[in-house]
Amino acid sequence: MIKEAPHADFDARLAACAAETEAFLAARIAALGAPERLASALSHGALGGGKRLRPFLVRLSADLFGVPRAESLAAGAALEMIHCYSLIHDDLPDMDNDQMRRGKPTVWKAFDPALAILAGDALLTEAFGLLADPATHPDPAIRADLVAVLARGAGGNGMVGGQVLDIAAETAPLDAEGIFAMQAKKTGALIRTGVEMGAILGRAEPAARDGLARFGAAAGLAFQIADDILDVTASSGALGKTAGKDVAQNKSTIVALQGLEAARAVLDTAVADGIEALAGFGAEADLLRALIRHFATRTH
């Protein structure tokens, strides 16, 4: 594992971004005018938990270009809505059938599966409504670009496509290449999208945007491999994950296929690749460098 002194501001900056995102999401849900039961399910699934890593990626990427905080906050909240919807749907009985998420009952357990489907649908829809809102960004071309990049990351060739490949792998196990391709879509696409949204808000030059996209892809891989390692090394209670799930045996992961040592080597390479992709940036990208290290060393 790569040893580096932690960035002095990292924890405080992540906590501040998480708190701002929480308040933004709460206000947006309250302003939706949804029926009370749906609003409760949305609050249950989107508020009061979650590390808010994806909004932080948008923030850090946008900060490289001096983007106003209100813009990266709104774009990050839209990305987090997609993430929350994916978790709500992923937990459903016909998907992972999970009972607990973020230390509380999953949305379908607390309400019912139909409402959980609809709450996910509402978050998915609202995410794009938020990006199309002139209050998010005054320039319609930027808004359209944000919508396009989020649709690509979340859709059939992104997160949803990755989920389909993952489900198919339950009956036809994947080789390492297949696992990387599936994970790059299922979890990697949204993480890369977060960094790209910051670049769009910052009107980044192609070279900078390309470097950030490569960083995002490496960060997505690091996040997923670390998650797979944590699934087998950390106690489920400490992680707040579903107790008793034998992920290593049931899921297509590099850990399950090649073992922990090989997975840790992939993780180290992903971190190095991500940091290398930021070579065109100076000290202003140190928090992004800290973030990919955080992905690799996190304990929950």
Ligand code: GRG
């Ligand atoms: C159902 C359309 C659909 C997609 C599901 C992302 C996904 C695709 C499913 C999530 C299943 C899962 C637990 C994947 C492992 C990686 C992951 C996304 C973990 C959760 O993300 P964190 O750790 O969660 O950022 P918090 O709760 O902090 O937001």
